Structures are given as C-alpha cells and as structure tokens.
Amino acid sequence: MAEQLKMTGIKKVFPGVVALDDVDFRLLPGEIHALMGENGAGKSTLIKVLTGVYDIDGGEIELAGQKVRFTGPLQAQQAGISTVYQEVNLCPNLSVAENIFIGREPRKFGRIHWPEMRRRARASLARLDLDIDVTAQLDSYSLAIQQMVAIARATDIGTTKVLILDEPTSSLDASEVEQLFTIMRRLKADGVAILFVSHFLDQVYEVADRMTVLRNGRLIGEFRTDELPQMQLVSKMIGKELEALEQIEEHARETTVAERGTPIVEARELGRTGAIAPFSLTIHAGEVVGLAGLLGSGRTELARLLFGADRPDHGELLIDGRPHAVKAPRDAMAEGIAFSSENRRTEGIIGELTVRENMILAMQAARGWTRPIPRRKQDELVEQYIKALQIRPADPERLVRDLSGGNQQKVLLARWLITEPRLLIIDEPTRGIDVGAKAEIQRLVAQLADGGMAVLFVSAELEEVLRLSHKIEVLRDRRLVEELENGDDVDADRIMQTIAGGATT
Amino acid sequence: MTTLLRHRLFWPAAVLVVLLASNLIFSNNFFTITLQDGHLYGSLIDILRRSAPLVLVALGMTLVIATGGIDLSVGSVMAISGALACLLIGDLSNPDAVGPVLLVVGAAIALCLVFGLWNGFLVAVLGIQPIIATLILMVAGRGVAQLITGGQILNVRSEPYRVIGAGYFLAVPVSFLIAAAAVALTVALTRRTALGLLLESVGGSPTASRLAGIRSRRITIMVYVFAAAFAGVAGLIYSSDVSSADSNAAGNLIELNAILAVVLGGTALTGGRFSIAGSVLGAVIITTLDITAVSVGVPVETTLLFKAVVVIVLCLAQSATFRAKVFGRFGTRRAEVPA
Numbered sequence: 001m002a003e004q005l006k007m008t009g010i011k012k013v014f015p016g017v018v019a020l021d022d023v024d025f026r027l028l029p030g031e032i033h034a035l036m037g038e039n040g041a042g043k044s045t046l047i048k049v050l051t052g053v054y055d056i057d058g059g060e061i062e063l064a065g066q067k068v069r070f071t072g073p074l075q076a077q078q079a080g081i082s083t084v085y086q087e088v089n090l091c092p093n094l095s096v097a098e099n100i101f102i103g104r105e106p107r108k109f110g111r112i113h114w115p116e117m118r119r120r121a122r123a124s125l126a127r128l129d130l131d132i133d134v135t136a137q138l139d140s141y142s143l144a145i146q147q148m149v150a151i152a153r154a155t156d157i158g159t160t161k162v163l164i165l166d167e168p169t170s171s172l173d174a175s176e177v178e179q180l181f182t183i184m185r186r187l188k189a190d191g192v193a194i195l196f197v198s199h200f201l202d203q204v205y206e207v208a209d210r211m212t213v214l215r216n217g218r219l220i221g222e223f224r225t226d227e228l229p230q231m232q233l234v235s236k237m238i239g240k241e242l243e244a245l246e247q248i249e250e251h252a253r254e255t256t257v258a259e260r261g262t263p264i265v266e267a268r269e270l271g272r273t274g275a276i277a278p279f280s281l282t283i284h285a286g287e288v289v290g291l292a293g294l295l296g297s298g299r300t301e302l303a304r305l306l307f308g309a310d311r312p313d314h315g316e317l318l319i320d321g322r323p324h325a326v327k328a329p330r331d332a333m334a335e336g337i338a339f340s341s342e343n344r345r346t347e348g349i350i351g352e353l354t355v356r357e358n359m360i361l362a363m364q365a366a367r368g369w370t371r372p373i374p375r376r377k378q379d380e381l382v383e384q385y386i387k388a389l390q391i392r393p394a395d396p397e398r399l400v401r402d403l404s405g406g407n408q409q410k411v412l413l414a415r416w417l418i419t420e421p422r423l424l425i426i427d428e429p430t431r432g433i434d435v436g437a438k439a440e441i442q443r444l445v446a447q448l449a450d451g452g453m454a455v456l457f458v459s460a461e462l463e464e465v466l467r468l469s470h471k472i473e474v475l476r477d478r479r480l481v482e483e484l485e486n487g488d489d490v491d492a493d494r495i496m497q498t499i500a501g502g503a504t505t
Numbered sequence: 506m507t508t509l510l511r512h513r514l515f516w517p518a519a520v521l522v523v524l525l526a527s528n529l530i531f532s533n534n535f536f537t538i539t540l541q542d543g544h545l546y547g548s549l550i551d552i553l554r555r556s557a558p559l560v561l562v563a564l565g566m567t568l569v570i571a572t573g574g575i576d577l578s579v580g581s582v583m584a585i586s587g588a589l590a591c592l593l594i595g596d597l598s599n600p601d602a603v604g605p606v607l608l609v610v611g612a613a614i615a616l617c618l619v620f621g622l623w624n625g626f627l628v629a630v631l632g633i634q635p636i637i638a639t640l641i642l643m644v645a646g647r648g649v650a651q652l653i654t655g656g657q658i659l660n661v662r663s664e665p666y667r668v669i670g671a672g673y674f675l676a677v678p679v680s681f682l683i684a685a686a687a688v689a690l691t692v693a694l695t696r697r698t699a700l701g702l703l704l705e706s707v708g709g710s711p712t713a714s715r716l717a718g719i720r721s722r723r724i725t726i727m728v729y730v731f732a733a734a735f736a737g738v739a740g741l742i743y744s745s746d747v748s749s750a751d752s753n754a755a756g757n758l759i760e761l762n763a764i765l766a767v768v769l770g771g772t773a774l775t776g777g778r779f780s781i782a783g784s785v786l787g788a789v790i791i792t793t794l795d796i797t798a799v800s801v802g803v804p805v806e807t808t809l810l811f812k813a814v815v816v817i818v819l820c821l822a823q824s825a826t827f828r829a830k831v832f833g834r835f836g837t838r839r840a841e842v843p844a
Contacts, residue, residue: 307716309715309716328715329716329717329718330720333718339716341713341716346710346713347710347712347713347716348713348716349713350706350709350710350713350714350777351709351710352705352709352777352778353702353705353706353709353777357702357706360702361702361706361714361717361719362717362718364699364702364703365703365714365717365718365719365720366718367699368699369698369699369700369703369724370698370699371698371699372697372698372699372702373699415717
C-alpha cells in the first residue's frame with residue numbers, strides 16, 4: 001500500500017541539541033501507528049515538524065506522494081494533518097462550539113451562522129458520545145471533556161488525512177479512553193492514518209497496528225505491534241537491559257511494608273461545598289497514602305484542602321495534633337507540607353524561568369524576598385537534585401519550558417524536596433511521562449517514605465497506587481468512601497469494585 | 506560575535522550609538538563637554554539631565570510590567586507630586602531654608618505612596634485589571650492636581666527646591682544623580698534580594714507562584730507603590746526644573762514613553778523576565794531621540810513622525826522573526842556549511 005505520509009532523513013537541530021537525527025517515519029492510510037520513546041526522545045519534535053510548528057533542518061516530507069514543506073500549522077492543517085496535543089490547546093474563554101469551529105466557522109451571507117454552528121458542534125460531539133451544552137464556556141468543563149472537544153475539533157475537519165493524537169488519553173478515565181478508541185477505529189476504517197502517542201503501553205497494544213520507536217532523537221526501528229512483546233519494546237525505548245528495569249520494580253514492591261510514625265496531619269470532617277464532602281483522614285510520618293478514584297472523584301480537591309490551596313468550609317485540620325487554620329499554601333508550607341500540582345504547566349513550573357530558579361522558588365518564597373538564598377547554596381542544591389533525579393539536560397541555567405514533560409515534573413518535585421517537607425502531596429506526578437522516568441519517580445517516593453517523609457500520592461493508575469501505598473483512600477463522586485490497608489488481599493479488582501460501587505453501570 | 510549579537514541589550518545599544526553618531530554629522534561639537542562655572546555642559550550632559558524623569562518612571566514601570574501589570578497613572582502622580590510641593594513651598598515663610606523644603610519633598614512623596622497603595626489595592630486585592638485600575642487614577646489624578654493648585658500654574662521661588670531639577674553637585678546635574686541613585690537602588694532591591702526572582706515568578710504564572718507559597722498580593726502592591734514613589738520623584742524633578750507646577754503639562758504622556766522604554770529594553774508586556782538596564786537604555790534612547798530631532802533640524806510639526814519611524818525601525822531590528830525573514834536565507838546557508 002502506498003504511504004499516506006513518508007518522512008525521510010528528518011533532521012532538526014536546536015541550539016546545543018540535535019533533537020532529531022536522520023529519522024525516517026511513515027504512515028499508511030487506515031492504520032493506527034504508535035510513536036514510542038522516552039521523554040526527550042524526539043516524539044514531540046517529530047510531531048511539531050510534521051504539523052508545521054517547526055521547520056526542518058534536513059530531510060524530506062511526502063504527503064500522499066507529494067513533496068511538501070510546511071511553514072506553519074495552518075498550512076499543515078489545510079493539507080489534511082490535524083492534531084490534538086497533550087495539553088489542551090483550545091481557548092478556555094470561548095464556548096465549546098466556538099472552539100470546535102474556530103477559524104472555519106459556518107457562514108451565511110458572510111456572517112457566522114450560529115444555529116448551524118451549534119448544530120454541527122452537537123453532531124460532532126455526539127459522534128464521541130458526548131452530550132454537553134455547546135454554548136457553555138469551555139473552561140466550565142473538566143480537562144477530560146476539554147480533551148474530547150479538542151478531538152472533536154480535529155476530527156470534524158472533513159478532509160483529515162492524518163490525525164495526530166499526542167497523549168490524548170493522559171487525562172481520560174477508562175471509559176473515556178474506550179470511547180476514544182472507538183472513534184479512532186471508526187476513523188481508521190474511513191482510511192485516516194492515525195499517529196498515536198501514549199505512555200500507557202497497554203493502550204498502545206490495544207489499539208495500535210504498528211509502532212515506530214525513537215531514542216535520543218534517533219530512529220530505533222519500525223515494528224508491527226503483534227510482533228514486538230511489551231518488555232522488548234520497553235528495552236528498545238530506554239536502551240537498558242531488561243533486568244535493570246525489573247530491579248527497579250522489585251525494589252519499589254519491597255518497600256510497601258508499613259512502618260508507621262507519629263501522625264502529622266489529621267483531617268476531621270474536613271470538606272468544601274461543591275468540591276469534596278467532609279472526610280476524615282490521618283497521615284503518619286513515613287507513610288505513603290494513595291488516593292484512588294476516577295477523574296473528577298475529588299482526589300485533587302482533597303489534596304488541595306490539605307495544602308490550603310482552597311479553603312475548607314467544614315471541619316478542622318490538625319497538624320501535629322493541634323488545630324491549625326491553613327488559609328493559604330504558605331501556612332501549609334510553614335508546617336512542612338508540600339504540594340506538587342497535577343497541572344504541571346499552569347500550576348507548577350514557571351516556563352520562562354530557569355531550572356535553577358524554578359527549583360529554589362518554594363524555598364525562597366518561604367524565606368521571603370529579603371533573605372535571598374546565597375548563589376553558592378543555590379548552585380549546590382540544584383546540582384544535587386539534578387543529579388539525584390537525573391534531570392536532562394543537566395543544565396541549571398536552561399529555561400524550564402525547553403525541557404520535556406518528565407523532566408519538568410522532576411524539576412517541580414525537586415522544588416518541593418529542597419524545602420525538606422514532612423508531608424509531600426503529589427498529584428499525578430507520573431501523568432504523561434515515560435516508563436523510565438515513571439519508575440524513577442516511584443522509586444523516589446518509596447525512598448522518601450523510608451526516610452520518614454509522609455507522602456500523599458494521587459494517581460489515576462491503580463497499579464501505581466497499589467505498588468506504593470501503605471494505605472489507600474478510595475474516592476467516588478467527591479466523597480471519600482473507603483480506606484483500605486494495603487496488603488495481599490487488596491488488588492486492583494478490589495479497588496475497582498469500590499470505585500464502581502453504587503454506580504449504575 | 507554571535508554571543509554579542511544575541512545579547513538582549515545589543516539592539517537597543519546599537520540604536521543609541523547610531524543615534525548619537527548621526528548627531529555628530531549635523532553638529533560637530535555634539536560630543537564636546539565643557540566646564541563652565543563649575544558645571545559640566547554639552548549635549549551629552551543635556552541628554553543625561555533630561556532623561557532623569559523618564560528613567561525614574563521607566564524603572565517603576567519595569568517592575569509593574571514584570572508582574573504582568575501596567576501603570577497608566579504615573580503621569581498624573583507626577584503632576585500631583587509637583588503640585589503639592591509647589592503649594593506647600595508657596596506657604597513657607599522662608600522658601601530658601603533647606604530643612605522645610607526637605608519636609609515638603611517628603612510630604613509630596615508620601616502622598617504618592619498613598620496613591621501607589623491605592624493602585625496596588627485595586628489590582629491585587631480587588632482584582633481589577635491593571636490597565637483599568639490605573640486608568641482611574643490617570644484620569645482622576647489630573648483633577649486632584651488641579652484641585653491642589655486651584656486650577657492655576659503655581660510658580661515658586663525657592664533655591665533649595667530648584668536644586669533638585671536644575672542644580673549641580675560636583676559639576677554633575679543633580680537630577681542625573683537622583684536617577685542614577687534610583688537605578689542603583691532598584692538593581693540592589695531586585696537583584697541583591699530575591700525580589701526580582703519573585704516578581705518574575707508572579708509575572709510568569711500567578712497561580713503557580715501562589716502554590717509555591719509566594720505572597721503575590723503583597724508583591725503586587727509593592728511594585729505599584731514603588732512605581733508611584735518614583736513617579737513622585739520624577740514629578741519633583743520636573744516641577745523644580747521649571748520652578749512651577751503645571752497640572753496639565755507635568756508628566757503628560759510620560760506613561761506611554763515609559764512603557765515604550767520598557768519594551769525597547771526587552772521586557773515583554775506579558776510579564777515575567779525584566780531588564781532594568783534595558784529600560785534605562787530605552788529611556789535614554791527616547792530622550793536622545795527628542796534631542797536629536799531638534800539638533801538634526803526636524804521641523805517641530807514632524808517631530809512625532811520622526812520619532813515614530815525610529816521606534817518602528819528599532820522594534821523591527823529587535824524582532825527575531827523580522828530578522829529571520831530579511832536575513833533568513835543568508836543565515837541558513839551559513840548554518841549548513843559542514844563543521
């Protein structure tokens with residue numbers, strides 16, 4: 001079959017880094033093709049080259065047999081390449097319908113034909129089994145819904161030949177992922193070539209026909225999914241022997257033996273109307289508490305209350321046994337509580353500051369502006385954590401926005417570890433990052449707890465929660481429904497039951 | 506060479522050099538500095554002296570812009586500060602005594618601090634958009650100034666007061682010394698402490714900053730107070746130079762020149778990274794431009810047009826996109842030469 005898209009010898013150089021080096025890539029019509037690689041392997045760069053965000057420094061792109069060279073995203077879009085990015089790239093202050101049709105609004109006599117636009121927006125969302133008010137402002141919906149809107153926008157373009165889905169599932173829950181896969185298969189049947197990027201290997205194996213593996217900006221190879229076992233894929237992605245990876249997993253597993261210290265934080269009927277129903281929860285030193293639940297079940301809201309990011313309107317919070325009014329993040333920080341947000345880009349890192357500045361920010365904020373951290377001390381701390389967390393590139397003066405997602409996450413983690421917290425709250429630290437970095441972060445969490453730190457670990461991945469936590473708090477519909485001591489009798493099925501309990505599916 | 510070209514102050518500095526050099530063509534003694542009556546004289550000294558108010562206002566504007574805000578009220582604050590100073594000096598029994606004049610200066614700046622707090626309160630506590638919040642004082646401030654002066658131009662005769670804007674200390678203009686001290690103070694305050702980092706952080710992402718434990722509200726209020734205080738000093742320099750308080754002319758349109766200076770200096774209006782050196786350079790460029798227009802002999806009615814053209818050229822020179830468009834083909838070819 002003739003290739004829908006053929007890229008040969010693609011080269012892309014950034015100052016100081018070769019992001020892509022002689023990479024070949026091809027997409028057949030009517031296939032789902034997974035692009036695999038660790039963070040920083042060049043996946044995002046390849047996608048941006050393909051979508052016209054970056055110009056190439058070498059190589060050729062052929063679309064349906066025609067040589068093309070895009071100078072901008074619009075051109076690529078007109079040529080039939082549609083993209084849904086990892087982070088939702090829509091306008092939060094416009095309505096859902098406007099977001100779907102921005103730039104190609106249906107017109108009548110030169111004016112925007114609103115009823116038609118709303119009707120077509122509803123229709124394109126209906127294809128995703130989504131029934132929402134298309135006139136509502138986009139940011140009134142959850143991230144998952146926003147993601148679906150982005151997909152609706154991309155697939156609504158009738159002429160789509162190539163659809164690129166960059167981490168579309170990272171903020172979707174299981175049933176939403178299934179919906180997405182249904183759509184993907186339908187589009188595939190229509191002859192669309194789909195490029196799919198995901199860090200969830202299971203998803204890749206479920207939906208992809210073939211895959212291309214990149215490592216450090218180089219092509220490792222192109223494989224049929226059914227011919228490449230999962231473990232072999234992982235070793236190709238990270239370029240390490242399989243045993244090394246298994247060791248990491250084993251180590252993490254061993255550390256789930258509970259060792260309780262003194263209670264650090266105790267929530268008594270703490271709650272906030274509309275966010276989370278009153279809950280009680282005690283977190284001890286050296287304990288990893290996992291929060292499990294579907295997206296929107298109140299995991300993040302619970303974590304934010306403990307950190308003072310939102311104010312509770314019910315119950316009380318005890319720190320070291322004493323009632324404590326945590327009114328703002330600063331108050332929580334003063335008590336040794338740290339919170340790494342799930343929204344890395346908007347609530348975590350500050351893109352235009354350097355790695356060093358991002359890392360010392362929380363410590364500096366706690367000290368106040370009048371007592372700057374001496375530069376030498378800064379450099380020491382930053383060097384130490386770049387090394388400990390294996391942040392790449394290991395350049396403290398590089399702008400954080402130039403780093404890959406996994407490395408940004410590590411910088412954010414370093415920011416909080418530098419403050420030497422007693423309770424570390426981490427919300428979805430492994431979302432959208434690769435297998436290697438994921439294992440590193442899991443190992444780190446286990447190590448920190450061994451060292452006596454309490455960790456509140458929020459994750460959508462049950463396996464991860466199970467592997468790390470001593471205690472698992474299960475949430476459903478913005479309510480803490482069950483607390484489970486992690487043991488041999490607790491497994492993913494058991495938690496799934498609790499999560500699903502009461503649901504009428 | 507490339508590192509020099511990439512330096513963010515390269516283009517503004519280059520423009521300043523070109524401007525100064527072009528003056529030389531039209532007036533041969535442009536760079537001559539002479540000593541008369543123990544005072545330094547010359548066009549360069551004139552530029553430094555006349556830059557002072559704009560440098561002061563641009564300093565405050567830089568910090569406000571770094572937090573993602575903007576302060577349109579600085580011109581009005583200048584008028585208020587000059588008006589109050591002239592009113593109080595007019596009431597002094599002996600306007601030539603140093604002590605009382607210092608008190609008057611203190612009172613004028615104190616009033617400006619209050620207005621700065623007001624701006625900061627509107628922006629940081631009430632959450633009003635900075636452009637609207639400061640627009641209130643921009644419009645109302647002129648009214649306040651006119652109220653103080655009774656709607657007239659107040660003339661004063663006070664030797665100590667005249668020193669601020671028109672005096673010399675060790676042959677150097679006092680206004681220049683004040684501006685230089687303000688620059689040094691700002692640099693020390695932002696780069697010697699962690700204030701600069703926290704400002705850039707708040708400007709870069711207010712939400713992330715709050716979650717990192719930064720008191721962004723307090724910092725935001727601080728920069729507006731800072732901007733108003735510096736505008737107040739600028740107002741004193743202006744009014745002292747002309748020995749009068751003119752509520753309409755003082756600081757007229759200076760907010761726009763200050764914003765221009767900040768942008769020319771490479772600080773983005775979206776907030777975040779800021780450059781004090783850049784803003785100072787920007788302010789000096791704008792003043793040089795005004796003076797050049799006169800010395801080159803641009804007719805008065807086309808001065809603004811002349812200024813606009815130079816600013817457009819400068820902005821284009823600074824734009825990486827524009828440079829890539831014009832010199833782009835040349836640049837790629839050079840890059841493809843095998844290493």
